[in-house]
Amino acid sequence: MGYINKQRNILDFTLSSLGRRKGKNLALVAVYTFVIFLLASVLFFTHSIKKEASLILQDAPEMTVQRLVAGRQDLIPKRYIDSIRKIRGVQSVAPRLWGYYYDALSGTNFTLMANKDLKDRVGEIIIGSGVSWRSGTGKGKKAIRKNDIIPFKTYDGSALPLKVKGILSFSSELVTTDLILVSETDFRKIFAIPHDHATDLVLQVRNSKELATIAAKITQRHPDTRPILREEILRTYDAVFDWRGGMIIVVLSGAVFAFIILAWDKATGLSGEEKREIGILKAIGWETSDILLMKFWEGAAVSLSAFFMGTFLAYLHIFLSSSILFEPVLKGWSVIYPHFRLTPYIDAYQIATLFFLTVIPYTVATIVPSWRSATVDPDSVMRM
Numbered sequence: 001m002g003y004i005n006k007q008r009n010i011l012d013f014t015l016s017s018l019g020r021r022k023g024k025n026l027a028l029v030a031v032y033t034f035v036i037f038l039l040a041s042v043l044f045f046t047h048s049i050k051k052e053a054s055l056i057l058q059d060a061p062e063m064t065v066q067r068l069v070a071g072r073q074d075l076i077p078k079r080y081i082d083s084i085r086k087i088r089g090v091q092s093v094a095p096r097l098w099g100y101y102y103d104a105l106s107g108t109n110f111t112l113m114a115n116k117d118l119k120d121r122v123g124e125i126i127i128g129s130g131v132s133w134r135s136g137t138g139k140g141k142k143a144i145r146k147n148d149i150i151p152f153k154t155y156d157g158s159a160l161p162l163k164v165k166g167i168l169s170f171s172s173e174l175v176t177t178d179l180i181l182v183s184e185t186d187f188r189k190i191f192a193i194p195h196d197h198a199t200d201l202v203l204q205v206r207n208s209k210e211l212a213t214i215a216a217k218i219t220q221r222h223p224d225t226r227p228i229l230r231e232e233i234l235r236t237y238d239a240v241f242d243w244r245g246g247m248i249i250v251v252l253s254g255a256v257f258a259f260i261i262l263a264w265d266k267a268t269g270l271s272g273e274e275k276r277e278i279g280i281l282k283a284i285g286w287e288t289s290d291i292l293l294m295k296f297w298e299g300a301a302v303s304l305s306a307f308f309m310g311t312f313l314a315y316l317h318i319f320l321s322s323s324i325l326f327e328p329v330l331k332g333w334s335v336i337y338p339h340f341r342l343t344p345y346i347d348a349y350q351i352a353t354l355f356f357l358t359v360i361p362y363t364v365a366t367i368v369p370s371w372r373s374a375t376v377d378p379d380s381v382m383r384m
Contacts, residue, residue: 014297029306036310036358037317041325043350044318051345053237057230061202063211064096064228065218073226075197080222084201087217089210095198097187101152101180108178112190115181122185124165125150130177132167155192162186299366303359311354319344 065084067076078095085093097114110131118124127150133143144150144164152160168176188195205214215227317325 011297014294014301025302029302029309032302032306032358032362033310033313036306036354037313039358040311040314040354041317043354044314044344044346047347047350048318048343048345050237052343054234057234057237060230060233062205062208062230063203063215065201065203066226066228067200067222067224068226069224073200075193076200076225078196078198080225081201083221084203084218087214087221089205089207089214091204091206094202096200096202097184097193098199099187099191101190104153110180111178112180112182112187114184114187116184118181118183120183121165122183123162124183125162125186126166126168126181127164128168128176128179131180152190154190160186160189295366296363299363300359303362307355307359310358311351315344315346 065076065080066073067080068074076095081093081095084090099112101110101112102108103110115126118126127144131144146164146166148164149161150164152162154160162182168179182190187193193199203214205211211229211231215229218225218227
């Protein structure tokens with residue numbers, strides 16, 4: 001009980017000591033909080049968007065086969081399907097039609113994809129919510145609604161009006177905001193693609209462990225093809241978001257290093273008032289261990305306050321305000337952005353990494369100069 005009371009008294013004195021230098025400490029906490037907020041925002045966003053991408057890609061084809069001409073993707077003949085289907089382990093092969101359509105009126109690139117559910121519904125489309133408001137016309141930019149008509153320009157220069165039969169749900173906006181689903185007939189009419197060709201082929205296999213072997217057999221039979229595995233796409237997304245997150249941290253490194261210098265100067269350079277305070281405490285009977293404990297609590301109070309506030313503000317920024325500061329860089333550059341809220345994915349490793357990089361160094365740094373002053377004779381310290 002006596003030990004607990006001692007710790008409580010030291011903590012009370014620490015808080016009162018911080019209160020006597022209120023302006024200086026509040027400024028330090030504010031800067032400290034801002035730096036942690038920036039670092040935590042990048043960490044939370046990068047991890048959550050990577051997790052979101054991995055969940056979305058779970059429904060992606062196990063393998064996509066593209067045809068390359070002069071190092072660039074080209075249309076793939078449908079006759080490749082029969083030879084690929086005969087490879088042992090291939091469960092199914094299906095052609096896929098998709099591409100990008102530039103709308104000159106809105107200055108936007110839309111993603112067009114042929115959908116089998118619209119096979120018998122020529123002249124009808126289903127659009128994403130981003131297409132709905134971006135394609136709107138009129139003085140007030142009224143959004144496109146169900147049963148409205150959107151005109152398309154085909155590759156031969158003729159007009160092709162298509163009727164909106166539905167708008168994709170908001171919950172799927174991350175992947176469908178710029179998507180337009182059309183029938184195969186309308187797709188081929190817009191892009192003038194011959195009936196014996198497709199954009200690429202999608203495969204399903206019986207045993208996922210044989211994907212690499214099947215990919216090798218495909219390139220052996222068709223040297224002009226490039227099989228792409230779902231795992232490769234996921235690794236690419238991870239690398240892209242890691243790179244963008246690292247780029248943001250590099251841009252912010254100037255602010256981070258400026259704070260490190262400020263914090264180190266604050267922690268290692270005790271003012272004359274603080275040195276006299278230590279001398280007085282030593283003179284009235286405080287032990288060196290008590291002074292070090294007081295300085296530890298002082299550093300912990302500042303760093304923990306900044307850590308919790310910075311982490312909380314980063315959580316609000318990323319998961320409740322759609323990361324308005326970083327989304328153009330981390331999501332990519334586009335005319336239309338998907339407006340969505342990321343699902344929070346925070347694990348102990350993230351919090352622990354942020355904690356040990358921001359809290360521990362400052363707290364430890366406050367102890368060293370205090371130990372030096374606490375070991376000096378109290379009379380000489382109070383005369384300074």
